[in-house]
Amino acid sequence: MKQEYTITVYTENQVGLLNRIAIMFSRRKINIESLNTSPSEIEGIHRFTIVVNETEDVVRKVVRQIEKQIDVLKAYFNTNDEIVWQELALYKVPTEEIAEKAKVERLLREHGARAVVIRRDFTIFETSGHREETDKLIEVLGPFGLIEFVRSARVAIIKHSSGFHEKLKEFEEAAPRGTTPEASPAGSREGVFSM
């Protein structure tokens, strides 16, 4: 059964790696729903957050193929209930409309939004949350002449992850130990495929 999976990839910060990871999906004709790259908790280590809609079997195979790329340290995949995730959205509306017709304060309160810029000609609101929440605000602001909308990629934290510091120490040793417990929850056998 296909469902949303969030893939977290710890990598070196290397030119061309984005392409190397992206083609792991495109070669199987899998659409990337969302892709974010950012620094991680460790300096010099990058973190990709990728969302795809696929079956667990396919996701597991793709994740293993990603993980064997030379500049990739580790890749995890999780279902939505195993992660805490957010997306950020910006909305640009005409100030005149919004000030006259909307109960702006209530609107902001109800949607956890805040005004980032207020100008005479337009106002920009910002909110973050799950897809439904940011979508809801589009609906609400629509009648007031939404001029522009943009939403960021998903960023996610794996609930039971203890971070990458310990894992990295192990990677930096010339001889692997393979003793650090796995953060990946996907099946008891996953341990066999850890470094």
Place this chain on the structure above:
Amino acid sequence: MSAQTTTKPAAKPSAQAVDSPLPRTLTGSEAVCEALVAEGVTTIFGYPGGAIMPIYDALYGYGDRLEHILVRHEQGGIHAAQGYARTSGRTGVVFATSGPGATNLVTGLADAMIDSTPVVCITGQVFAHLLGTDAFQETDVINITTPVTKWNYQVTDATELPSVLAKAFYIAGSGRPGPVLIDITKNAQLQSFEYAGYTPCRHIRSYRPKPVVRMPYVEEAAALINAAERPFVIFGQGVILGRAEAEFKAFLDKSGIPAAWTILGLSALPTDHPLNVGMLGMHGNYGPNLLTNECDVLIAVGMRFDDRVTGRLDKYAKQAKVVHLDIDPAEIDKNVKATVPVWGDCKETLPLLTTLVQPRRHDAWVKRFHDCMVQETDAVIREELNPTGDVLTMGEVIRELNECSGGDAVIVTDVGQHQMVACRYARFNDSKSNVTSGGLGTMGFALPAAIGAKYGAPGRQVVAIIGDGGFQMTLQELGTIMQFGVDVKILILNNNFLGMVRQWQQLFHDRRYSSVDIESPDFVALARAYRIEGACVSERKDLSEAVRRMMSHQGPYLLEVMVGKENNVFPMVPQGCGVAEIRLR
């Protein structure tokens, strides 16, 4: 092998300064040559061009240590490097220029990638300040080659070169080997820098070539094997790449388990080993395919369950518990779900397993394979090897070759019917003796690969077996053979057809022979034009003598054998069928 190297002038002053204390000033190009020397490289296959000229200029000064084989096309260069890697067990090295030089490598990179062949390609690139400007012979080589390389990297600053090349050789040759491409901009080749020496790479934190062996899984695997009534080993190139031939043989000898090979595993176990029961897959032997679906424990060693081996997956070994030994975790469960995954280098895991398995014999079970072989001999093999009809068969040519080589030759094959026949019937005494394009199925592979194979194993007889179609894809490499006097024997099995495609058209497309009727030039005259001796035979009475003459000839030789036009390769597992649905005719 070449007279050319001995006539080269002495090294230029900068390259002569090898013994001077470090640091010293080198150009990026000289640092490339230093890296190759430090890695023990002696042979480079390549083709010069504008963007790699500084490296070729430096190479001129390293002629006493680095022999450069000038091929006739970059594709030939990389296939030669692959052949070199496959017979020597070392990393092959290729030079090519930017743009078309680099794009001509792509087929070879894809081939090396899917067949896990260690190759380092060095490509020239336009000056860094021209990148992205559509400069002359500029191509985005890194992005073109990303899907077909284990690793690739563009160098724009010469100071990076020593460490990047060290990484390149480490990555190409370790773990599951593969091709690496290093793209070097011209400014970096020309740039002088303080060279602090070359340090080989032994560790990259984001790369674990050899995983930790998990003993519990080895124990589970041993328990399964010990409890098995009908265990069956299938093995691939992992045994050869892991240099684990002796460990593998020890495992078989103790466990008494019959073993069959994939096309790339061929020659890892001698043909005449009593437990070698033959070839797997679409044109493999009858028993190994049929009994895959009767074994109770299937032990896969260093192989990846390619679709040409498994046939239809949902009809493949469903009754069996599967033990999968592989160094690449991405291969475990990829196609066939493993009951027990033994992730690791088989050089380490096989001895652990051998210690734990009980000494056994499976005589009745092994006899099933022998019985199948009798059936196959009656239906296919006898007539193929000793035909009663007038036309020559590919099989009888291979039989003659076996009688002449005694199984000691390196056999390089192209792709198609002749490849299947050669792999089915050629005899091998030693490992690293079968060089073929297995995963990618690259027609045109054999001739250049044979050149490299000879450089990789100069003391051995190298025979390239090629069809009339594949030969015409890369025949320009006859020029390389001529210029360097490469002692390869070229055996063309000519059926005046693109035979494998024709066979499929006959069997599955109602004999609609669409574009498979291929005309050939006079191959012997062509060889003569390249000053290579040759002969053509079309009658049985001349065959034996012709093969003997070829094999005893000093230097390169081309023998064309006219074989039956519409012969088919059997047995066959038709596409979309299970392995047990193998057809004997």
